Every structure is written in structure tokens, then in C-alpha cells.
Amino acid sequence: MKDLVRWVCDEAKRRGAAFADARAGESTASGVFLQDGRSERLSQSTSRRLGVRVMKEGAWGFATTEDVTRAGAEAALDAALAMARASEKLPCDLADIAPVDPVIDTVAIEPQEDPRSVSAAEKMRSLQAFERAMLERAGDVAVNTIVNYSDTSVAETLANTRGTLLEVRTVRTWLGAGITVQREGLRQRAFERRAAQRGYELVRETTPEELSIRAADVALSLLGAALPPSGKFPVVFSPGVTGLFTHEAIGHNAEADLVLAGTSIIEGKIGEKIGSELVTIIDESDLGTTWGSYQYDSEGTPAQRRVIIENGVLRGLMHSLTTASHFGVPANGSGRAQDCGCRPQVRMSNTYIQPAEGNIQLEDMIRDIDLGLYAKGGHSGYVMCEKGQFTCHVGEGRMIRNGQLAEPVRDVAVNGMTLEALHNIDRVASDFSLDWPGMCGKGGQGMPNNCGGPHIRIKELVVGGQTELR
Amino acid sequence: MADVEAIAKQACAEAVAAGAESADVVVGRGKNLSLDIERGRIKSSDASWGSWCSVRAVVKGGIGWASAPGADAEAARTAARQAAELAALAEPDPAFVSLPRPEERPEVEGLYDERVAELTIDDLVGMCLSNVESARSVEPSVIVTGGAYCGRSESVLVNSLGVCVHWRSTYVSTSIDAVVRRGDDVGTFYDYDSARVMEDFDPNGLGARATQVAVGFLGARKIPSGTMALVFGPLASGSIGQAIASAASAEEVQRNRSFLAGKRGERIASDLVTLVDDPFIPRGMSSGAYDGEGAPRTKLTLVERGILKAYYHNSYTAGKAGEPNTGHGTRGGVSPTNVIPELGDRTAAEIIADTANGLYLNAGWASPNMVNGDLSVTVDFGTRIEDGQLTYPVKNTMFGGNFLDLLRNIDAISSDCRREPGQVLPTLRVRDVLVAGGG
Known part of the structure; x- marks a missing residue:
């Protein structure tokens, strides 16, 4: 692999490319899908891919093939150069790269227990224990249970024309549990998951209490939950929802490629106060085995800690080699690609709001709220960067009445204007959790991300409820 | 494709020899081109090509899957043995009856066009630049992102019961996002065109249309909460x-995860609603004679005058229910094809003119919680309707309710519509929806 990617770079240079990189990768994955008491589907897959990116005459071209041989590499390089020639007709002003110090390194996530060494039969046995516990907790109201497991082992080699040569081996493991419950015609469901850059030890260390029993408890509580009211309310976010909000509302807007594209609402605001001084937002990629972490991004830039907002002031953006060049700043390791078959884009890693100092807990945040919403379990979210509007779907919540947590509510989404919401954060707690592993989609690529933070309070958000306020 | 068919047949035989009671194998190859536009200029041009092989083996209803890159005979046979071993380990499922059996059907016309297959990256450049030019003809300062994409793929599915189905298709599409700024005020909109054959592809004016609507979204206002159409x-x-x-x-x-469970034969929507799933529309983006398992597709009346008439089946769910397979399998799942609504008798303009207090959704989606139909949705692109007139764009607005209530409250479907290959997109009205606003 090393020889192949180096050859591509040398040849690209010889053929006039101002910059080129080549990534070759092989991966193996296995999965177990257990549903309603049966490990009904076992899977195994292998894949390989070569991706070649060239910059020539100020224009970019990219090509990818699963033919990871010299012949395949020649065809991919020809195609990438042809793509760059087409881009030359109206190249964007991204076609340069920030100064790169060549990196020669080999890094590997070494799991305690390589999932490839664990038999499918043993994996099935482990998953059954999670399902049994979930069924015992939910009893007769359970109508569907799912436990799904997957592991992926990837070996990638990267070279570029500035002399970088990197070999990276990673292992990722995902364990999820979901349950649907039904009582008197009302159906509810809940999911929990654990995911990390770890091996099979992740499964062995996870207890049913923190995975499948937790999912059952959430689903059972939703059976007794009221429909949420519709209108504007003060809203308190749990750490998971804080993470979802941070990722969707601010994180995407701070991806420098979206800023350059003219679709971010924070364009031109670096150094300006764009939020409450209680708010400091960090994207940090070198956090050990956390799901969103890595040691080098897909362009070979070392992972690092990026301060996006500090005490309400926009400090910086997430950059790839190309966006860093445009902004005249050092690359900061946010150029990530889903795999070797994809072009790197600017992506987040582990994104969070920093907790407050001192001792500020949930109770301190709800004490002076007469009527509000506590948004507890985050489901999913999305942002319309250019409009500065975000939405967070929340599976479970509680009403806040007279300074106390009151009745549970279900299935609610909250919506806000990003900059207003940032200014309206009037409490940040001192607690912290970074435990929301997920896959973020952008430009057709899925990327492992994590997010979190402390409890936070936003003075006012729109709640898309289903009932008139009582 | 004869080479690929031979690889698939060998792999299928290998899976059976390795212990699978039944098996199916897909071997395919494809090529795609894409071009991304940023601020009206070309961000990058990409080419990708490849081939693939995947094997599904069944032992007593337990399923083993294995896949490998490349259309390579040896890799396919290895995957076949792995799939058979995994199927033997998987737990038996007595509800499994059979994979599909062979049935000949004529292929739907117009899914492959040599002219689309031969599109070059320069053709995509031309499309994108024309989108940009068209957008700027409306508003010179418009910020344009988007792209153009095309591709072709061919594949073969073989199963151990004698099914051998070939697919060949092409697609071309282009999309544009237009952003117009006036200070801190932002108006945005998008549009797209996609097709399987060149006759259906007409992106002319796409940029101008998206930009005109984007300009209309400047000055969006927050509105107070209330109940409206x-x-x-x-x-x-x-x-x-x-x-x-x-x-x-x-x-x-069957897994009790749907808000439509137990509702077949019941009223789920107003009697204005009739929906037909039609896989045989020539040149449709979701058309085809066979489903992903090689079963013949059928045309399905899903909803007739508000009554839910059918569920979508694949070979597994049909066997489990003891009902005919409707041919909507995806090899492991179920998927609709072209879902076509019956049109109404008033134009979209008449429906809007007849709305005293409402909100027009220029674009967006109503995606309910699938287990219970709970709905809580942001209005990403909405325009206020007052006294039968579209008055001003809104922001920071949501709507909520239960999806089944929303279906029962549909009180108008337009006679005119937007048509895309395999899509009929009318205007429809729902009365009395709870809207939450930031105003």
C-alpha cells in the first residue's frame, strides 16, 4: 500500500499536479442483528478503496476505485487529472492548500480484545443477555425488541506530494438496543447505544442497566407521558440535548467550507460576540477512544483542540488544508473523509459546551422557571445554516412548573434561531457528559461524531407541541 | 453482463454446497460522476467506479450475509461460503417460507439511456454553469451552491430457486441552493431536476426559479401561535x-412498530385521499419490473378514498402473513416505489384563494414518529396565508399534532401538480393544525 500511494503522488507531481494525495484502505466489518428473541441476521463484509485527489492549475479533481493495484491507481490518477481539467473552467478560490509539514507516522487503535477474534456465536450470546434484561424490565407491554452490534476494522495508508506518509489502523464497535412497548393502543419506543474506538471490551464492559434496561425504562415512562404543549417556553437541555444543539446549531455553522460557501450565518464574525458570555464551545478530536476521535485527519493533519466560541466570542473555525489556506490560518485537523472512496470535507469530531465552574446543578436552573420544558433525551436534529435556524427532536421531556420538574412529555421538537438562542443561554451548569455518539451526514458522507456538554438553559424557544397549553 | 451472471451463479451454487438451504447473490458494477458548485464556481469534480458482490444465505430462516469488493469469481465464492456459515449459526426463524421463485416479466421502459450513460464531466460543468447564470439573471448577488450528478449501473441477481434478473439503469440530476442576503436578512430556496433519460431532463431555468423564491423569503417574520390551515x-x-x-x-x-398496524381496511385519511404505488411508470425513478429480491413487482392501491387497503410485502413478510408477495422487497427490507396520489378538482390557486387563515409550505416534509404518528415539525420554508392571499414568509415556526389526525383533516387536493419522473406532486390542504410561532 505504501509503495502504491507514494507512486501515485510521484506520478501526479510528474504530470504537473501542484498538490496530490492518495489514500488506500481495506476494511472488514461484522454484525449481529437480534430481534424478538432471535439472532436472525449475521453479517460480514470486506471492502477496499483507493482515492486520488489532485490540484492542478488551481482546480481540484478526485477519483476513486476499488481496484487497489498499479493498474487501478493509474486509471484513478488519469481520471482525477481529467476531473481537475474540467474544474479548471471555473475553479473556486479554494484551490490551494495551507503549508503542510510532512508527517511520517504509524498509529493504531489497539483494542484490548480484537472483535475479529470473537466468534459470531459468542457475540450472539452476549446480545441475548441485553435483550433478556430489556424484556424482563418491560414485561407484557414489550411488542418488539432489537439489539444490534457491529464492529469495523480499518487500515488506511495516506501519502501526499509534500512528503507525508501515514499508516492508520482503527477499530470501532457499536452496540445498540431498542424497544417498542404498547399499552391500550398507545405505542412508544426508545433506543440506547454505546459506541467507541474500542474492541469487543466495549460489549463486555457495558451492563444491561446502562443500555437495554435504560431503553426499556425510557419507553415505559413514555407510555405515561403527556402530549407536549405548543408555544414559546424557557427550555432546559440535558447534556445530550446540549450536545445535539451544539453540533447542529453552532458546529455546522463553524465548518469553514460552509463559511466559504456563503451558507453560514457566522461568516465575517470572527472576533465578534455572537452569544452569551457563559458559552464556550470546543471541538476536540484527540480524546482517546471516544467515538468522534482520531489522531490524524484524512489529510494527515494532527488532531487537535479547536476553540470555536470563547465566553460568547467567535474565536475560530474548523479547517481543512484548503479552507485554512483561504483564511490564511494553520490547518487544524478537521479534513475528514468517510473512507478512502470519499473526498475529505470539513467535519466535526467531539463537540461540546464547556461546563461552568463551581457547583451549578439542574435544580439551580429550573428553580425560577414558572412554566417551561426540560428536554431530556435527544433523538436527532438538523440545521439550516444559511437561515440560522435549527431543530432538535427530543424523545422524552418533563414540564417544569413552579420551579419543579413536573409531568413527563413525549415526542417534541424545539426550534430556534441560532444566534438568538446563543445569546439567550442564561444558565450553564457545572455538570458534564460527552456521551452522544452518532453518525453525522454531510455531502453524502457519514462521519462518526460525539457531542455533549452540561445542562444549559435557553430563555425562550419554540416548542412544536400537539396540545394547547393547559 | 454474461461474465457477471456466471460469477453470480457460481457463487450461489457455492453457498448451497456450503450448507445454505437457499441463497441469492447480487453482482454489479457502476460508474458515477459528480460536480459540486460553491459560490457559483466549481469546488471539485469527482469520478468513482467499482463493482461489488453480496451473498445472502438462508438456513432454517436464519440469515447470513457476506459481501466483497469487486466482481471477482474467487472473492464471490469466498463470500458465499462465509454467508452459508453465518446462516447456519443464525437462529432459525419458523416464519420464513421461501425466497422468490422465477416469474418472467417485461422490463419497464426507459430506465436506461445510452445518452445519459455517455454524459461527461464537461456536460455536468455546462449544466451547473447554466444553473448559476440562470440564478444570477434574477439576482446578480445570489450565492449559488449545488451540483450535477450522473451515473449508470448494471447488476444481476441470481437465487437458488432459479431466479435470474438483470437490472440496468441510468440517472442524471442537478440541484441548486440559492441564498440571497440583504445585510443580516437571508432568503433561501432550492430546486432540483432528475431523470433516467434525457427527454425527461430539463434543468433550464432551475437557477432562476430557486432564486425567485429565495428573494421572496427575504423579510421572514415570526408569527404568533394559533390554529390554522x-x-x-x-x-x-x-x-x-x-x-x-x-x-x-x-x-x-408485523413487528408492531407502525402507526398503521391493525388499520388495514380502516379509514386512515379523508375520503379525498387515494394513493397508488405504481412500479410500472415508464422512466420512473423508482420503477422496475422486479423488486430487490427478484420478485415481480405489482401495482398496489395503498389508500382508496381514505381507507387503507394494503401493506407492502417482501418474500419474508408475505410468507409470514400467508399473503401474496407484492414485490416491494429490498433484500432484507421493504420499500415503496412510485407513490402516486389521485388529483382533486380545484387548482392550487383556488385552494389558496379559499384559505382565510393559513400557512403555505413552499417545501418541507411531515415526518411522524413511525410507531405512534406523533408529529412535531419545523416549517423550514413557509409563507403566511391571510384572506386567500400569500402575504409574507415566516421563520421560527413549527406545527404539531398526530399524523392520522392530519390525514383525516385533508380537505383539498389540487387538480394541477408538479410532475417528475415517477412522481405526481399536487398541492393539498389540511384544516385546523396547531402552529407554534416565535412571534
Whole structure:
């Protein structure tokens, strides 16, 4: 692999490319899908891919093939150069790269227990224990249970024309549990998951209490939950929802490629106060085995800690080699690609709001709220960067009445204007959790991300409820 | 494709020899080109090509899957043995009856066009630049992102019961996002065109259309909460049929995960609603004679005058229910094809003119919680309707309710519509929806 990617770079240079990189990768994955008491589907897959990116005459071209041989590499390089020639007709002003110090390194996530060494039969046995516990907790109201497991082992080699040569081996493991419950015609469901850059030890260390029993408890509580009211309310976010909000509302807007594209609402605001001084937002990629972490991004830039907002002031953006060049700043390791078959884009890693100092807990945040919403379990979210509007779907919540947590509510989404919401954060707690592993989609690529933070309070958000306020 | 068919047949035989009671194998190859536009200029041009092989083996209803890159005979046989071993380990499922058996059907016309297969990256450059030019003809300062994409693929599915199905298709598409700024005020909109054959592809004026609507979204206002009519425009109404179709999956129904479980034969929508799933529309983006398992597709009346008439089946769910396979399998799942609504008798303009207090959804989707139909949705592109007139764009606005209530409250479907290959997109109105606003 090393020889192949180096050859591509040398040849690209010889053929006039101002910059080129080549990534070759092989991966193996296995999965177990257990549903309603049966490990009904076992899977195994292998894949390989070569991706070649060239910059020539100020224009970019990219090509990818699963033919990871010299012949395949020649065809991919020809195609990438042809793509760059087409881009030359109206190249964007991204076609340069920030100064790169060549990196020669080999890094590997070494799991305690390589999932490839664990038999499918043993994996099935482990998953059954999670399902049994979930069924015992939910009893007769359970109508569907799912436990799904997957592991992926990837070996990638990267070279570029500035002399970088990197070999990276990673292992990722995902364990999820979901349950649907039904009582008197009302159906509810809940999911929990654990995911990390770890091996099979992740499964062995996870207890049913923190995975499948937790999912059952959430689903059972939703059976007794009221429909949420519709209108504007003060809203308190749990750490998971804080993470979802941070990722969707601010994180995407701070991806420098979206800023350059003219679709971010924070364009031109670096150094300006764009939020409450209680708010400091960090994207940090070198956090050990956390799901969103890595040691080098897909362009070979070392992972690092990026301060996006500090005490309400926009400090910086997430950059790839190309966006860093445009902004005249050092690359900061946010150029990530889903795999070797994809072009790197600017992506987040582990994104969070920093907790407050001192001792500020949930109770301190709800004490002076007469009527509000506590948004507890985050489901999913999305942002319309250019409009500065975000939405967070929340599976479970509680009403806040007279300074106390009151009745549970279900299935609610909250919506806000990003900059207003940032200014309206009037409490940040001192607690912290970074435990929301997920896959973020952008430009057709899925990327492992994590997010979190402390409890936070936003003075006012729109709640898309289903009932008139009582 | 004869080489690929031979590889698939050998791999299928290998899976059976390795212990699979039945098996199917897909071997395919394809090529795609894409071009991304940023601020009206070319960000990058990409080419990708490849081939693939995947094997599904069945032992007593337990399923083993294995896949490998490349259309390579040896790799396919290895995958076949792995799939058979995994199937033997998987737990038996007595509900499994059979994979599909062979049935000949004529292929739907117009899924492959040599002219689309031969499109070059320069053709995509031309499309994108024309989108940009068209957008700037409306507003010179418009910020344009988007792209153009095309591709072709061919594959073969073989199963151990004698099914041998070939697929060949092409697609071309282009999309544009237009952003117009006036200080801190932002107006945005998008549009797209996609097709399988060149006759259906007409991106002319796409940039101008998206930009005109984007300009109209400048000056969006927050509105107070209240109950009002929602009018779903053509770029929003399609999501309603899609949500019904997703919930009508027999897999979701049998697992008790659908808000339509137990509702076949019952009224789920107003009697204005009739939906037909038609896989045989020539040149449709979701058309085809066979489903992903090689079973013949059927045309399905999903909803007739508000009554839910059918669930979508694949070979597994049909066997489990003891009902005919409708041919909507995806090899492991169930998926609708072209979901076509019956049109009404008033124009979209008449429906809007007849709305005293409402909100028009220029684009968006209504995606309910699939287990219970709970709905809580942000209005990403909405325009206030007052006294029968579209008055001003809104922001920071949501609507909520239960999806089944929303279906029962549909009180108008337009006679005119936007048509895309395999899509009919009318305007429809829902009365009395709870809207939450930031004003």
C-alpha cells in the first residue's frame, strides 16, 4: 500500500499536479442483528478503496476505485487529472492548500480484545443477555425488541506530494438496543447505544442497566407521558440535548467550507460576540477512544483542540488544508473523509459546551422557571445554516412548573434561531457528559461524531407541541 | 453482463454446497460522476467506479450475509461460503417460507439511456454553469451552491430457486441552493431536476426559479401561535404519501412498530385521499419490473378514498402473513416505489384563494414518529396565508399534532401538480393544525 500511494503522488507531481494525495484502505466489518428473541441476521463484509485527489492549475479533481493495484491507481490518477481539467473552467478560490509539514507516522487503535477474534456465536450470546434484561424490565407491554452490534476494522495508508506518509489502523464497535412497548393502543419506543474506538471490551464492559434496561425504562415512562404543549417556553437541555444543539446549531455553522460557501450565518464574525458570555464551545478530536476521535485527519493533519466560541466570542473555525489556506490560518485537523472512496470535507469530531465552574446543578436552573420544558433525551436534529435556524427532536421531556420538574412529555421538537438562542443561554451548569455518539451526514458522507456538554438553559424557544397549553 | 451472471451463479451454487438451504447473490458494477458548485464556481469534480458482490444465505430462516469488493469469481465464492456459515449459526426463524421463485416479466421502459450513460464531466460543468447564470439573471448577488450528478449501473441477481434478473439503469440530476442576503436578512430556496433519460431532463431555468423564491423569503417574520390551515405545496406534499407508504411496510406492521398496524381496511385519511404505488411508470425513478429480491413487482392501491387497503410485502413478510408477495422487497427490507396520489378538482390557486387563515409550505416534509404518528415539525420554508392571499414568509415556526389526525383533516387536493419522473406532486390542504410561532 505504501509503495502504491507514494507512486501515485510521484506520478501526479510528474504530470504537473501542484498538490496530490492518495489514500488506500481495506476494511472488514461484522454484525449481529437480534430481534424478538432471535439472532436472525449475521453479517460480514470486506471492502477496499483507493482515492486520488489532485490540484492542478488551481482546480481540484478526485477519483476513486476499488481496484487497489498499479493498474487501478493509474486509471484513478488519469481520471482525477481529467476531473481537475474540467474544474479548471471555473475553479473556486479554494484551490490551494495551507503549508503542510510532512508527517511520517504509524498509529493504531489497539483494542484490548480484537472483535475479529470473537466468534459470531459468542457475540450472539452476549446480545441475548441485553435483550433478556430489556424484556424482563418491560414485561407484557414489550411488542418488539432489537439489539444490534457491529464492529469495523480499518487500515488506511495516506501519502501526499509534500512528503507525508501515514499508516492508520482503527477499530470501532457499536452496540445498540431498542424497544417498542404498547399499552391500550398507545405505542412508544426508545433506543440506547454505546459506541467507541474500542474492541469487543466495549460489549463486555457495558451492563444491561446502562443500555437495554435504560431503553426499556425510557419507553415505559413514555407510555405515561403527556402530549407536549405548543408555544414559546424557557427550555432546559440535558447534556445530550446540549450536545445535539451544539453540533447542529453552532458546529455546522463553524465548518469553514460552509463559511466559504456563503451558507453560514457566522461568516465575517470572527472576533465578534455572537452569544452569551457563559458559552464556550470546543471541538476536540484527540480524546482517546471516544467515538468522534482520531489522531490524524484524512489529510494527515494532527488532531487537535479547536476553540470555536470563547465566553460568547467567535474565536475560530474548523479547517481543512484548503479552507485554512483561504483564511490564511494553520490547518487544524478537521479534513475528514468517510473512507478512502470519499473526498475529505470539513467535519466535526467531539463537540461540546464547556461546563461552568463551581457547583451549578439542574435544580439551580429550573428553580425560577414558572412554566417551561426540560428536554431530556435527544433523538436527532438538523440545521439550516444559511437561515440560522435549527431543530432538535427530543424523545422524552418533563414540564417544569413552579420551579419543579413536573409531568413527563413525549415526542417534541424545539426550534430556534441560532444566534438568538446563543445569546439567550442564561444558565450553564457545572455538570458534564460527552456521551452522544452518532453518525453525522454531510455531502453524502457519514462521519462518526460525539457531542455533549452540561445542562444549559435557553430563555425562550419554540416548542412544536400537539396540545394547547393547559 | 454474461461474465457477471456466471460469477453470480457460481457463487450461489457455492453457498448451497456450503450448507445454505437457499441463497441469492447480487453482482454489479457502476460508474458515477459528480460536480459540486460553491459560490457559483466549481469546488471539485469527482469520478468513482467499482463493482461489488453480496451473498445472502438462508438456513432454517436464519440469515447470513457476506459481501466483497469487486466482481471477482474467487472473492464471490469466498463470500458465499462465509454467508452459508453465518446462516447456519443464525437462529432459525419458523416464519420464513421461501425466497422468490422465477416469474418472467417485461422490463419497464426507459430506465436506461445510452445518452445519459455517455454524459461527461464537461456536460455536468455546462449544466451547473447554466444553473448559476440562470440564478444570477434574477439576482446578480445570489450565492449559488449545488451540483450535477450522473451515473449508470448494471447488476444481476441470481437465487437458488432459479431466479435470474438483470437490472440496468441510468440517472442524471442537478440541484441548486440559492441564498440571497440583504445585510443580516437571508432568503433561501432550492430546486432540483432528475431523470433516467434525457427527454425527461430539463434543468433550464432551475437557477432562476430557486432564486425567485429565495428573494421572496427575504423579510421572514415570526408569527404568533394559533390554529390554522396548512397548505402543502408540491415540494412538501410528497412527504405525506411517503410517510404513509413507510408506515404501511408489512415488516413494520408485523413487528408492531407502525402507526398503521391493525388499520388495514380502516379509514386512515379523508375520503379525498387515494394513493397508488405504481412500479410500472415508464422512466420512473423508482420503477422496475422486479423488486430487490427478484420478485415481480405489482401495482398496489395503498389508500382508496381514505381507507387503507394494503401493506407492502417482501418474500419474508408475505410468507409470514400467508399473503401474496407484492414485490416491494429490498433484500432484507421493504420499500415503496412510485407513490402516486389521485388529483382533486380545484387548482392550487383556488385552494389558496379559499384559505382565510393559513400557512403555505413552499417545501418541507411531515415526518411522524413511525410507531405512534406523533408529529412535531419545523416549517423550514413557509409563507403566511391571510384572506386567500400569500402575504409574507415566516421563520421560527413549527406545527404539531398526530399524523392520522392530519390525514383525516385533508380537505383539498389540487387538480394541477408538479410532475417528475415517477412522481405526481399536487398541492393539498389540511384544516385546523396547531402552529407554534416565535412571534
